[in-house]
Amino acid sequence: MIIVENLSFSYTKSPFISGMSFSVPEGEIFGFLGPSGAGKSTLQKILIGMLRTYQGSCLVNGIECKNRTKNFYENIGVDFEFSTMYEKLTARENLQFFSSLYEKKPRPIDELLETVGLEQDADKRVADYSKGMKSRLSFIKALLHDPTLLCLDEPTSGLDPANSRIMKNMILEERAKGKTILLTTHNMQDAAELCDRVAFIVNGKICALDSPHNLIMSKGAATVTYTWVENGEHRASCPLEQISSDERLKNLIAKNRLQSIHSSEPTLNDIFMDVTGRTLL
Numbered sequence: 001m002i003i004v005e006n007l008s009f010s011y012t013k014s015p016f017i018s019g020m021s022f023s024v025p026e027g028e029i030f031g032f033l034g035p036s037g038a039g040k041s042t043l044q045k046i047l048i049g050m051l052r053t054y055q056g057s058c059l060v061n062g063i064e065c066k067n068r069t070k071n072f073y074e075n076i077g078v079d080f081e082f083s084t085m086y087e088k089l090t091a092r093e094n095l096q097f098f099s100s101l102y103e104k105k106p107r108p109i110d111e112l113l114e115t116v117g118l119e120q121d122a123d124k125r126v127a128d129y130s131k132g133m134k135s136r137l138s139f140i141k142a143l144l145h146d147p148t149l150l151c152l153d154e155p156t157s158g159l160d161p162a163n164s165r166i167m168k169n170m171i172l173e174e175r176a177k178g179k180t181i182l183l184t185t186h187n188m189q190d191a192a193e194l195c196d197r198v199a200f201i202v203n204g205k206i207c208a209l210d211s212p213h214n215l216i217m218s219k220g221a222a223t224v225t226y227t228w229v230e231n232g233e234h235r236a237s238c239p240l241e242q243i244s245s246d247e248r249l250k251n252l253i254a255k256n257r258l259q260s261i262h263s264s265e266p267t268l269n270d271i272f273m274d275v276t277g278r279t280l281l
């Protein structure tokens with residue numbers, strides 16, 4: 001579906017992305033994670049044929065992105081952060097207009113509006129929509145022509161928990177239908193929940209690429225922290241995998257003297273900080 005080989009790109013004289021290679025098979029949710037300015041949007045723009053002055057090869061659905069023709073977009077749906085809707089038109093008018101740009105038969109507009117809870121507001125002007133309503137509308141706009149590749153930039157940003165859940169379920173449904181999804185996000189929980197694999201991107205380079213599970217496991221076992229009272233409260237920790245050889249813990253358990261015990265797994269954010277030395281924000 002996507003094959004990137006030895007990709008280099010620069011906005012100025014010095015290369016920003018250099019020697020980047022990765023591939024994304026069909027039916028995968030692939031996440032780009034990185035701090036602001038890392039190059040995530042640049043990469044997405046190359047993959048959707050907006051930035052064409054790159055070196056190396058970037059194949060999407062078998063087409064070299066820099067040589068794309070209009071047909072290329074029949075199978076790509078894009079939902080970037082900035083609204084591309086016509087504010088003076090209603091949601092329905094916007095969706096009707098954007099469907100007319102594709103040769104493919106559009107998905108039923110009313111059904112799409114209903115999936116994101118906008119059916120009552122279909123005939124309201126987009127100018128009168130809230131930020132969250134615009135995000136939901138923009139997301140279904142990307143689905144209109146039933147593309148095989150979806151490029152999403154921060155799809156849950158600005159949404160309340162209920163709408164964020166709806167959006168995530170829809171993304172998972174698209175994957176279940178075999179669609180490939182490229183997802184850019186700062187939200188590590190969303191990435192861990194949705195992505196089959198993630199690439200950590202810093203300064204235009206991929207620092208790590210694997211499934212969230214493998215990345216988390218690469219840091220080693222979870223830690224167990226326990227507390228007990230003995231002339232004041234005490235706290236100690238040990239790796240979960242060594243719990244049976246922690247004599248103090250065994251002793252406290254045998255004497256029923258534990259006050260609390262819990263385990264904590266590393267998060268994708270911990271791994272990101274370990275690998276890149278950076279936080280995501």
Ligand SMILES: Nc1ncnc2c1ncn2[C@@H]1O[C@H](COP(=O)(O)OP(=O)(O)OP(=O)(O)O)[C@@H](O)[C@H]1O
Nearest residue numbers: 011012016034035036037038039040041042043186
């Ligand atoms: N049109 C442009 N001309 C020159 N430099 C640009 C242009 N667009 C982006 N850049 C620079 O390229 C770098 C990467 O930008 P990009 O938008 O790809 O980052 P990002 O990882 O998507 O960041 P964010 O998470 O903030 O969206 C930044 O230093 C940015 O200033």
